[in-house]
Amino acid sequence: MLKRCTFMAAAAATLLFSSATFAQYKDEYTVSTVLPSAFPWGQAADKWVELVKERSEGRINMKVYSNSQLVSGDQTKEFSAMRSGLIDMAVGSTINWSPQVPELNLFSLPFLMPDNAAIDAITQGDAGEAIFAAIKKRGVTPLAWGENGFRELSNSKREIKAPADLDGLKIRVVGSPLFQDTFTALGANPTQMSWADAKPALTTGAVDGQENPLSVFDVARIDQVGQKYLTQWHYMADPLVFAISNRVWGQFSPEDQKLLKQAAVDAGKWEIEKSRSELADTLAAIKERGVKVTDLTQAQHEAFVEATQSVYGKWTPRIGEDLVKQAQDAVANRQQ
Numbered sequence: 001m002l003k004r005c006t007f008m009a010a011a012a013a014t015l016l017f018s019s020a021t022f023a024q025y026k027d028e029y030t031v032s033t034v035l036p037s038a039f040p041w042g043q044a045a046d047k048w049v050e051l052v053k054e055r056s057e058g059r060i061n062m063k064v065y066s067n068s069q070l071v072s073g074d075q076t077k078e079f080s081a082m083r084s085g086l087i088d089m090a091v092g093s094t095i096n097w098s099p100q101v102p103e104l105n106l107f108s109l110p111f112l113m114p115d116n117a118a119i120d121a122i123t124q125g126d127a128g129e130a131i132f133a134a135i136k137k138r139g140v141t142p143l144a145w146g147e148n149g150f151r152e153l154s155n156s157k158r159e160i161k162a163p164a165d166l167d168g169l170k171i172r173v174v175g176s177p178l179f180q181d182t183f184t185a186l187g188a189n190p191t192q193m194s195w196a197d198a199k200p201a202l203t204t205g206a207v208d209g210q211e212n213p214l215s216v217f218d219v220a221r222i223d224q225v226g227q228k229y230l231t232q233w234h235y236m237a238d239p240l241v242f243a244i245s246n247r248v249w250g251q252f253s254p255e256d257q258k259l260l261k262q263a264a265v266d267a268g269k270w271e272i273e274k275s276r277s278e279l280a281d282t283l284a285a286i287k288e289r290g291v292k293v294t295d296l297t298q299a300q301h302e303a304f305v306e307a308t309q310s311v312y313g314k315w316t317p318r319i320g321e322d323l324v325k326q327a328q329d330a331v332a333n334r335q336q
C-alpha cells in the first residue's frame with residue numbers, strides 16, 4: 001500500500017513537473033508565407049509542415065496560411081505579428097522582415113552576391129550566424145535558411161541594358177526603404193507596394209515594371225500583364241528564413257525544438273536545391289512565351305554596380321559595418 005502511494009505521488013509529481021515546464025501544445029500552429037504552394041517558397045513551408053508531422057507522429061500540427069493573409073496582405077507586418085505571437089511561425093523573406101531587423105538589409109545591398117556560392121558563403125558562415133542572432137534578439141527564433149532567388153528586372157516599356165534605360169520608369173518595389181534608394185540612384189521612379197497589389201498595378205499600367213525571381217515571374221505569369229522585357233542583372237537575392245515566435249519556441253520541449261529545427265533545415269536544403277535546379281527550365285519557359293530576356297556584358301554590369309554605390313554609403317552604417325565587412329569577406333573567399 002505504502003509502495004503504491006509513493007508510486008502515485010511520484011507519478012503525479014512527474015505530471016505536474018512536465019506540465020509546468022512545457023505548456024500544453026496547441027492543436028495547430030500557424031505558418032505564414034507570402035507565396036502559396038505553386039511557388040518554391042510555398043513548397044518550402046509545405047515540406048516543413050510535412051516533415052514535422054511525420055517525425056512527431058502527428059503530435060505537432062502546423063498549417064500554412066499563404067498570401068500574407070494573417071497580416072491582411074501586408075507582408076512587411078509579418079515579423080511584428082510573429083514577434084507578438086499573433087503568428088506562430090513563418091517562412092519569410094529577408095526583404096519583408098528588414099523594416100524590423102535592419103541587419104537583413106544586407107542581402108538587398110546591390111550586387112553584393114554575384115552567384116549562389118556567394119549566398120551560401122554568407123548564410124552558412126559567420127555573417128549568417130550574426131544575422132540569426134539579430135533576428136533572435138528581436139523576438140523571433142530563426143531555424144533555417146531557404147531561398148526565394150536572384151531577383152531580375154522586368155518592365156513593359158523597353159529593353160534595359162544600362163541605368164539610363166531605367167530613366168523615369170515606375171518600378172514596383174517591396175520592403176525596406178533601401179529599395180527606394182537603389183532605384184532612385186538608377187534614375188527610376190520606385191513605388192513601394194505589397195505583392196497583393198503588384199499584379200493589379202502592373203495590369204492597369206500604374207507601374208511599368210517590377211523585380212522578382214524567375215520562378216515568381218513564371219508561376220505568377222507576369223508576362224501576361226504586359227511585362228515583355230526581362231533583364232537578368234542578378235542585383236540581389238532574398239533568402240527565406242524558417243522561424244518561430246520566441247514566445248511559442250519556449251513552449252516546446254528541448255526534444256521537440258530539435259525536431260522542429262532539423263525539419264526546417266531539411267526542408268530548406270530541399271527547397272534550395274529544387275529551386276536552383278529548376279531555374280534553367282523556368283528561363284526557357286519564359287523565353288518561349290515571347291519575353292525578351294537580356295543578359296548583361298561585364299561592362300554593362302559594371303555600369304549598374306557603379307550607379308548604385310551610394311546605397312552602400314547610406315546603408316552600411318544601418319546594417320552594421322562589421323556585418324557588411326564579414327559578408328564581403330565571405331563572398332571574396334567563397335568556394336567556387
Ligand code: X2X
Nearest residue numbers: 034093095174194195212
Ligand atoms: O513581394 C515580393 O516581391 C515577393 C513575393 O518576392 C516577396 O515577398 C519578397
